[in-house]
Amino acid sequence: MLTQNHPAISSAIRIDNAPLGFGIYLGDEYMGLVEQYPVWGLDCGYDAALAQGLTAKDECFVALNQPYKHLESAVGAITAAYLTQPGRLKLPDYI
Secondary structure (H helix, E strand, O other): OOOOOOOOOOOOOOEEEEEOOOEEEOOEEEEEEEEEEEHHHHOHHHHHHOOOOOOOOOOOEEEHHHHOOHHHHHHHHHHHHHHHHOOOOOOOOOO
């Protein structure tokens, strides 16, 4: 039986630093990229950023052309988009 601290257990979703932001992986499968911008620097989605409760002085996370206040929300959006693509549902054994 594997316990939570067993060395054979790895994270299902992994976040790595990438040159343009954060690379999001499901196991070893690349799902997408989360970028970080100041709200005032967004080309589009400024109203959506304000709807997230951000102000023009805040930093936000951008995934799939949508701003998010929290990194977890951006990662969730990328994961959901990845898993809902046809033929993508190949979950590893540890999920």
